[in-house]
Amino acid sequence: MQIDVRPGRGRIEIGPPGGPTETIPAACTMDITDIQPYDIRLKVEWMEEHGKLAVTQATFIALPGGEPVRLPLISRLALADLFHRALEAELLTTEGWQGIVEKYADHDQVAVDALIYLLSVAMDSPKPSATVAIARGLSPASGPKRVATARQAGLLPPTHPGKASGVTA
Numbered sequence: 001m002q003i004d005v006r007p008g009r010g011r012i013e014i015g016p017p018g019g020p021t022e023t024i025p026a027a028c029t030m031d032i033t034d035i036q037p038y039d040i041r042l043k044v045e046w047m048e049e050h051g052k053l054a055v056t057q058a059t060f061i062a063l064p065g066g067e068p069v070r071l072p073l074i075s076r077l078a079l080a081d082l083f084h085r086a087l088e089a090e091l092l093t094t095e096g097w098q099g100i101v102e103k104y105a106d107h108d109q110v111a112v113d114a115l116i117y118l119l120s121v122a123m124d125s126p127k128p129s130a131t132v133a134i135a136r137g138l139s140p141a142s143g144p145k146r147v148a149t150a151r152q153a154g155l156l157p158p159t160h161p162g163k164a165s166g167v168t169a
Helices: 079-091 096-103 109-122 128-135 140-152
Strands: 002-007 011-014 022-025 027-033 038-047 052-062
Touching: 002 079, 011 109, 022 079, 022 109, 027 079, 038 079, 052 079, 052 109, 096 109, 096 128, 109 128, 109 140, 128 140
Parallel strands: none
Antiparallel strands: 002 027, 011 022, 027 038, 038 052
16 A cells, blocks of 8 residues: 655644644645555545544545446445544654654643644544553553643643544634
């Protein structure tokens, strides 16, 4: 499998108020090739109202001599996993989430947890709280407590139980 991510021109700054920030592309195009049964092109754009990057267009291309595009075959593809892996590979350093912790080792660590959470939400991660814990080499179960501490400190926007939020407005 080959994943090629081409960032667009715009940039979005992600981070807690007064805390460390990272800049990510406001849009990109992902080409996923050498995967059966199709090549896939995803158009990804920043959705301000949701505080995250989201797929706005998906194109499935039948391989020469292969199966025609069919919904049952599309449903077998792990598109969400491919999408998240591609975004993380493109937007994080080779050190991954741990690289963010190391990069901001001299900052308030609650603010660093908030940054990791907001970046994870921005990348449409299914478990941004767990990502905070994993970035620190902890059990994923410790993530919600770290995120709650950042939220209580005013570094993260309010949210509803069970629903991640990176929207600060």
